[in-house]
Amino acid sequence: MADLYETALGASTPDTITLLGQDLARDVMGNVGFGELAFWLATQRLPTTGETRLFEAVLAALADHGFTPTAIVTRLTYLSAPDSVQGALAAGLLGGGSRFLGVTEDCGRFLHDVVSTVEPPFDWDAIALETLRRQGKARIPGLGHHVHKNGDPRTPRLFQIAEEEGLVGPHLSLFAAIGRVHPQVLGKTLPLNGAGTCGAALADLGLPLELLRGFALLARTAGLIGQLAEELRNPVANQIFLSVDSNTRSVAPLEE
Amino acid sequence: MADLYETALGASTPDTITLLGQDLARDVMGNVGFGELAFWLATQRLPTTGETRLFEAVLAALADHGFTPTAIVTRLTYLSAPDSVQGALAAGLLGGGSRFLGVTEDCGRFLHDVVSTVEPPFDWDAIALETLRRQGKARIPGLGHHVHKNGDPRTPRLFQIAEEEGLVGPHLSLFAAIGRVHPQVLGKTLPLNGAGTCGAALADLGLPLELLRGFALLARTAGLIGQLAEELRNPVANQIFLSVDSNTRSVAPLEE
Amino acid sequence: MADLYETALGASTPDTITLLGQDLARDVMGNVGFGELAFWLATQRLPTTGETRLFEAVLAALADHGFTPTAIVTRLTYLSAPDSVQGALAAGLLGGGSRFLGVTEDCGRFLHDVVSTVEPPFDWDAIALETLRRQGKARIPGLGHHVHKNGDPRTPRLFQIAEEEGLVGPHLSLFAAIGRVHPQVLGKTLPLNGAGTCGAALADLGLPLELLRGFALLARTAGLIGQLAEELRNPVANQIFLSVDSNTRSVAPLEE
Amino acid sequence: MADLYETALGASTPDTITLLGQDLARDVMGNVGFGELAFWLATQRLPTTGETRLFEAVLAALADHGFTPTAIVTRLTYLSAPDSVQGALAAGLLGGGSRFLGVTEDCGRFLHDVVSTVEPPFDWDAIALETLRRQGKARIPGLGHHVHKNGDPRTPRLFQIAEEEGLVGPHLSLFAAIGRVHPQVLGKTLPLNGAGTCGAALADLGLPLELLRGFALLARTAGLIGQLAEELRNPVANQIFLSVDSNTRSVAPLEE
Incomplete structure (x- = not known):
């Protein structure tokens, strides 16, 4: 059979x-x-029209951030192997792991772990406080940004679109509450970053948690095609390679 | 400096x-x-609204074709390495080469090589005839389909949308003419396939020829996320693996 | 500067x-x-001659296991994109993650976590017993094999080579002890599998723990080249694809 | 059935x-x-002992060349996604295409196209002259090196090993002849590069031409593991990223 x-x-x-x-x-x-x-x-x-709008806003938020490691990787791979556009895109996507693209997934999962254990009526500030206290010194995914220290401009925009479309669900609600109450626990104020807010929004849209990183990668695929198109018009990959090459110093191995 | x-x-x-x-x-x-x-x-x-509509129709045409090699590859890679969604997507995209996804790019480039050498007023049927005669026994990219022998349903739809949006340019015009006149040269009637029509449409939209394969890969990224989502709900990758494994016969090497 | x-x-x-x-x-x-x-x-x-011999024995143990998911992936990717050998090899390697190739790394790290906390003189059986008790119901990496239920033939051979070369260090010693004492804790006897023993041997060779998976991937690269060479002589990838394709049933989506 | x-x-x-x-x-x-x-x-x-020695000399010649694009790509990908060693290695291998690693394969194929059409007794200098004249202004794979303008040190060593092992076959013979006679045709003297000589040696060893690039990739896999090991001990990837980032200038898009 x-x-x-x-x-x-x-x-x-x-x-x-x-x-x-x-x-x-x-x-x-x-x-x-x-x-x-x-x-x-x-x-x-x-999806409904509103769901599509919020989803596409998330994709726009994640599509491209200039010369990130993934963008550099795609350009350098295309320099080495211009016969394989698929290889250049795949190489760039392989950087979409825990550090640079992972916040979206980590934040969505972190929020979901809490959301799936609470019952209405929800007092999000209280839930957020308890969550943060339980977390102790462990990092809160989605909290803080190394550049946008006073606030990531994508965050309020995503909340605004979600509100306009009636799509603020438990994940965004909890994340907003974390934004309000964390100074009480951490003793300092950090911004909610855009990548984390994207994860909260995708989770509220009901997308599979195991694949939240996949949507960041879909957005990034469009961005990497943009990077390749720009590389074709105004190449910089060889210059990047040469700047590394010319600043290299040969040293003795650990044991000779 | x-x-x-x-x-x-x-x-x-x-x-x-x-x-x-x-x-x-x-x-x-x-x-x-x-x-x-x-x-x-x-x-x-x-892009204009019309350009976006045609572009998105092309992406829809290329997003997913069921259990293609690329879809099987993404599912098997996720089975082996569920810790790395980026690896599963990248592995699937790496199959986007000359054979399964390449027709889009090959057709766009083939048409462009002709289009870039002719001058108005255009007699597309005459140009197509000359092109086909010059091609001799070489394959015409975009002509023929191993399943849709009586016509690929995507082809008339793409031409219809391009016409509705006023976006039938020289590449689609030449491709349509090839569809009309090739029986005179080849002695048989073949369908214009959808993947080739997509290449003609993308070229008429002014997208970079070097990256036409990239747009097929963008479409496919969405399709592969769909494959992973389905694999999560209704896994088949292990069954595929076992069906290969149980039909394997160990034979002697070439030289023992 | x-x-x-x-x-x-x-x-x-x-x-x-x-x-x-x-x-x-x-x-x-x-x-x-x-x-x-x-x-x-x-x-x-x-490395010394003995270290090289043990290291190459590990690579041989991991190079190829026939039609594994990674081998199928490399063959299918080559079918789709024969223009890119690098893509076919890369796609296969991307399956080298937590499930199919990860045991080597997991076992090496698991043993190292214990080894790095104990001091001589070592009573490996006592250390193994305590380790297994602390582990509770959690899986012990390297213990058990779904095919070689009565023993993985690679395991005694690796121990033999390590002994011949004077390279049985703390990781192999602890792993051997786990093999001896686990029935007392688990109430059943499981084999020490070859992939786990490889991880113990690589750790005893002083190779970086973060890269143990990398050596499995190096071995597998040689195996995947063998798979491609065989595919060139005796192709099966298209047959695998067709066997999936012909056993596909189209069903209604979750919500229509 | x-x-x-x-x-x-x-x-x-x-x-x-x-x-x-x-x-x-x-x-x-x-x-x-x-x-x-x-x-x-x-x-x-x-293989015989001599074949193994020549083959391993080729692998050593191709294993690592410092901060090449592929090495930079592997380090940057590991920086972005340290959870996936397989992704970092695969990304690096994807640069093994036509430009940086392709010479080995191109040269082997180029020589084989000639070798497969000539019959003994072989006058390699005459065959080389005719080959070079037929090639006209087209590039000769394996001829010239952008750094080693006075000679690639790997080339004489590979010829020496092949001679010591009695393994100078038609591909190496023709390549050596090209080295002798090309100044008569090209009017200038170029070195035979090491990557091309590797291709000639692999072809003389009877390895499949379609996979010559694969052996370069196998060698490179060992090199990339070395790069990752060094990155773990002495990280530079973040510094490379920051040097690009800090030298970036935002410009207006093509059309605003």
């Missing part, structure tokens, strides 16, 4: 192509935006 | 974040869709 | 190339084996 | 593990060096 691999995603017959149970050509192409489609593919439900 | 690396993409100061010369939080987030933003990042110009 | 990036690895002048402080052409090429060189690069000290 | 996937590589039963038709634990581990094993996996025949 053969195994059967089930999927509700793309499927083809000689005369038809379906995607998510829709006729791809007639119902999806020309009618569904790309952010909407990405949400739909991940959840298998069509 | 220090090197200066210029970029018009993301930039930050302690109080502001800009992207493409815009205030990211105020002007981009909440106002710009994700497909629109991806186009903007690649070209550094804001 | 310029930054200076120091390295003891490769360096060039117009007339010389050095590696690890040696003249590459005269001193390394033709004189140093590849396993020896890999060890030297990682530690910046030349 | 089930498909059968054949392999002569790794295979397991509950009590045995075989590799290349050998008992892995008894016959391979402890007896076969890692370079020897990599050759064996790729060709399914055990």
Whole structure:
């Protein structure tokens, strides 16, 4: 007896192509935006207009931050292997791990671990206080930013859009409360960073927690294509390589 | 004197974040869709509504085709290394090369090589005939489909959207002409496939030819996140692995 | 003032190339084996003959296990993108994460966490008993194998080579003790698996714990090249893809 | 009827593990060096001692060249995603494409295209002259080096080892002849570079031409592990990132 691999995603017959149970050509192409489609593919439900707006705001917030390590990596890989655009993009995405892109996922999971254990009516400030006290000296994901020390401009904007669309759920609520009460516990005031707020928003949108990092990577794919397009017009990768090369000093190995 | 690396993409100061010369939080987030933003990042110009619609139709056409090799690769990699979503997505994208995702780029480039050498007024059928004759027995990128032998449903839909938006340019025009005249040269009728039509449409949208494969990869990133989300809900990767494993026969090496 | 990036690895002048402080052409090429060189690069000290033998035995133990997910991934990626050998190898390596290749690293780290807290004279059986009791119901890395239930043939061979070369250090000693005493704690007898023993041996060789997974990946790179060479002579990737494709069933999405 | 996937590589039963038709634990581990094993996996025949020596000399020649783009990429990716050693190594390998690591493969293929069309007795100088004349203004793979303008030290060493081992075959012979006669055709003297000589040597060793780049990548994997080990001891990746970041100038996009 053969195994059967089930999927509700793309499927083809000689005369038809379906995607998510829709006729791809007639119902999806020309009618569904790309952010909407990405949400739909991940959840298998069509988002509302408001959900799409908040989701696309998150993607915009994460798409590009200039010459980050991932952008440099994509440009250097394209310099070395211009025959493989897929390799340059993949190499850049591989930097999307715990340190530079991971805050979004870490924050979403951290909030969810709390949210999934509390019951209404919610006193978010009290819950936040207890959470912060339990956390002790451990880092709070999403709290603090090494550049935007007085506030990350993306954070209030994401809260504003979520409010306009009626999408402030428990994760954003708890995160806002952490923003209000943490000075009482930590003795200093830190900004809620944008990457963390993105994680809270994605969790409130019901996207799978295991894949929150994936949405940051989707956003970053668009950004990395932008980096490659700019590299084609105004190359800098070789200059970056040469600046490293010319500042290299050969030293003796540990043991000779 | 220090090197200066210029970029018009993301930039930050302690109080502001800009992207493409815009205030990211105020002007981009909440106002710009994700497909629109991806186009903007690649070209550094804001697309029109019609351009965005055609671009997003192309992305929808390429996002997912079920259990393709790239989808299987992403699922198997996630099975092996569930700690690294970025690795699973990158592995899937690495299959986006010459055979399975390359038609889009090959077709766009093939058409552009012709388009860039002809001058108005254009007699596309005559140009197509000459192109096909010069090509001899070499493969025409975008012509033929191993499943949709009577026509790829995405192709007429893309032409329809391009017409509705006034975006049928020289690449789509030449491709359509190839569709009309190739039986005279080849002695048989083949469909214009969807992936090739996507390449023609992306070239008419003015996107960089070197990166046409990149847009297929962007679309596929959304598809692969959908594959991972489905794998989380209804896993099949281990079953695929076991079906290979249980059908393996150990044979003697070439020389023992 | 310029930054200076120091390295003891490769360096060039117009007339010389050095590696690890040696003249590459005269001193390394033709004189140093590849396993020896890999060890030297990682530690910046030349291994003894015995260390090289044990290290290469570990690499042999991990190089290839037939149609594992990583091997299937490399073959499928090469099918999709035959223009990029680097992409096919990279995709396969990306499966080298926590589940399929991670035991080597996990076991090495687990043993090291214990070894670094005890002082001579060592009563390894007592230390192992205490370690296993403290671990409670948590998994012991390196203990058990889903196929080799009566013993992994690589395990006694690695211990034998380490003994022959006088290289049984605290990690292998503790692992052997775990093999002896765990039935008292777990109430059942499990084999010490080969991947875990490799981790213990690599740790005893003084290789950096953060990179134990890297050596498994080096071994696997050789294995994946073997997989690609076999795929070139006797292709199976397309058959694997078709067997998945032909066993696919399209189902309704979660919400329609 | 089930498909059968054949392999002569790794295979397991509950009590045995075989590799290349050998008992892995008894016959391979402890007896076969890692370079020897990599050759064996790729060709399914055990190399002679001389073949192993030449092969390992090639791997040593290609393992590391200091802060190349691939090394920088691996270090930056590890900085961003220290949780995924496999991602850092894979990202570095993805730069192993046409420009930085491709010479080895290009040269091997170029020579083979000629070698496969000539018959004994061979007048290599005459064949080389004809080859160079036919090539016209096209680049000769393996000829010239941007740093080692007076000669790449690896080249004479590889020829010496091949001669000592009786392994100078048609590819190395033709390449040497190109080195002798090219000034007559090109009107200037260029060195035979080491990467190209490696390609000629690998081709003479009978390794598959489609995978010559793969052996460069295997060598580089060892080098990249060395880079990561050095990065752990003496980190520079963040400094490289900051030197780019601090030399960045934000400019207006193409169209505002």
